[in-house]
Amino acid sequence: MNNLLSIDSVSKHFGQFTALNNVSINIPEGSIFGLLGPNGAGKTTLIRIINQITAPDTGKILFNNSALNINHIKEIGYLPEERGLYPKMKIGEQAIYLAQLKGMDRQKAKLELKKWFEKFEISDWWNKKVTELSKGMAQKVQFIVTVLHKPKLLIFDEPFSGFDPINANLIKDEILQLNKDGATVIFSTHRMESVEELCEYIALINKSNKILDGKLDDIKRNFRTNTFEIAVSSNEVQTLKKQLELKYDILEPTFRTIGDNLKMNVKLKSNQNSDDLIKLLNERSKIIHFKEVIPTANEIFINSVEND
Amino acid sequence: MGKFTLITSREYLNKITNKTFILSTLLTPLFIAGIVFFIGWLTSVNNERIKNISVVDNTGYIYDKLKSSNSIKYELLGDFSLEEARIISDTKSDYGLLYINNLESPKSIADSISFISEEASSLTIINNIESQLEKILTNENFKIEGIDIEKINSKKIYVNLLQETFQGEKTTKSDGLVKYIFGFVLGMLLYMFIFVYGSMIMMSVIEEKTNRIIEIVVSSVKPFYLMTGKIIGTSLAGLTQFIVWGVLFFIFTSIISSIFGISSTYEDSQIVLNASQDSAVSSAALGMISAFINLPLTNIMIAFVLYFLGGYLLYASIFAAIGAAVDNQTDAQQFLMPITIILIVALYVGMLTVPEDPNGIVAQIFSFVPLTSPIVMMMRIPHGVPLIEQIISVLILFLSVILIIWIAAKIYRIGILMYGKKPSYKELIKWLKY
Structure with a gap:
């Protein structure tokens, strides 16, 4: 161009x-x-x-x-x-x-x-x-x-x-x-x-x-952090939570949903991919919300300036 | 070039259509005319009270020749003694009583004339009486001695020395005064023009800056053109104002002189005047005129145009730069101060040193320094300044104009986009390097 x-x-x-x-x-x-x-x-x-x-x-x-x-x-x-x-x-x-x-x-x-x-x-x-x-x-x-x-x-x-x-x-x-x-x-x-x-x-x-x-x-x-918003409805919340915590980095949820009993932000490690996460969630619960966290321009701005 | 014309004409039109500008253009001469009119009116009111002067004329020929005027009225009182006349005149509430004894010779008559008045008389009235009596008695004396007045007047010799300098320039005794006045008027005119329109430019720059239109404008046109366009446009508006003032001044003075002129010519010259005094007056007037004609007029005109142009451009650029450097008029004071001082020094040197010694070292130095040369040199030139000096001075002036415009443009370019704090002189110098 x-x-x-x-x-x-x-x-x-x-x-x-x-x-x-x-x-x-x-x-x-x-x-x-x-x-x-x-x-x-x-x-x-x-x-x-x-x-x-x-x-x-x-x-x-x-x-x-x-x-x-x-x-x-x-x-x-x-x-x-x-x-x-x-x-x-x-x-x-x-x-x-x-x-x-x-x-x-x-x-x-x-x-x-x-x-x-x-x-x-x-x-x-x-x-x-x-x-x-x-x-x-x-x-x-x-x-x-x-x-x-x-x-x-x-x-x-x-x-x-x-x-x-x-x-x-x-x-x-x-x-x-x-x-x-x-x-x-x-x-x-x-x-x-x-x-x-x-x-x-x-x-x-x-x-x-x-x-x-x-x-x-x-x-x-480039600024994606491999973080996903998840919200599920599960009968074995505690087990699932433990499992997730063991495998991934768990962060506070940054979104709103209704009808779930477990929600969190999940950050993948560099060797992990989202397919495995979905599989795991699917086995143990009903997925209500699943979305990659896309950095906003605002976050990019603040991040870049602060890290500069 | 097209944009430059556009800016210049906007600045010009914006100025001359500005209400304040129109009002000041029209009202200033009206105001001055009003003051002149008022003073004239006050004087005429004062004069309107006719002053009665009773005359006891024992000679029988003096009263007939006394001329009453608009303000003084002579009145024959008849044959009374001084004491009687005094009482009569007092009861009539006259301004005064003129008592003329009849004696042998006009000389002895002149020595015995008395004037009695209520209070100490004004000088004009005493002068009027004395000069009239002097003329009447002199003429009478001539007659008695058998001297033909006509003959005396026609045979009178007038002397007016042909003065010349060693350089071959002709001068007269009134030259000094005429040169001084002429130089003073020219210098003053330049001084006023620089100040009035210089600060107008400054205000206009500050206005553009504070209105924040400036960045829009300079994204379309080079700041240099904006600055020079502003200077030229404002100067043209100034010239327009001067021309209007000139025309109005001419109109007003002719109106005023036609109203007050008649009453002011009460000095009637019917009586044969004292020959020597008369010629002194007219020769002084003639001297003034010839002194004026003898001035190096071509030189003055060319020099005036050059110094006016150079001096104005020099100061206008400085004013524009000051306007750009500051955010408001109050901040401008700091930078205006030195300029005011320099201009006033120039004016004082021109007014005090130049008439004393037009080609002295002080006058010379100040007429080479570009900031003072327009005023000082303009005041010197009527006295005669060697051409080479003038050329050097003008050259220095115009080289400085180029330099100052360059510096001013730099400061202007940076300053117009700087907001917030008043820069120091040090910062201004730093701007030159940006």
């Missing part, structure tokens, strides 16, 4: 401080890519480098297989985490201005903006000033401005912050639609449930280093 963006050994220092240390990330075309990391890890610096707001000290970046340059600015739409609008300018005028800065023609910008304003049912805001809008309203306008010029690459830094659940959903659907229409999306967020829901690929940055990247499913596979 073609990489829309290929970040190769990028480093960035601010005086003594290293913001990014030899970071390489590939972002496949058409993907939704989660850029994760704790606060101050270097995500924003990386995003700013992609946006050519700051230049890397070393390393190179390819956009669509050519070295990132000033012409790519119009191919990128960026919604920063800290975002605002000119308070004294009318909404419509400043949306046009910001679109023009991205290289759009004035008339075209106006036309496209009208469409988006209608879609979001905010046409009557056109002549209002930002000071008359709520924070969420202003965020909608910022979202429109970010995507208006139909960029190949969309970068959202905490896009859902400031939105109520209804509007957050609206924005999420728009992002998915834009992705379906061909846009590659980079998400930078701390909201792991959005990552879980939206991202196909992730990269995890911690203390200026990339510590993890790839397809989310693959990563999860």
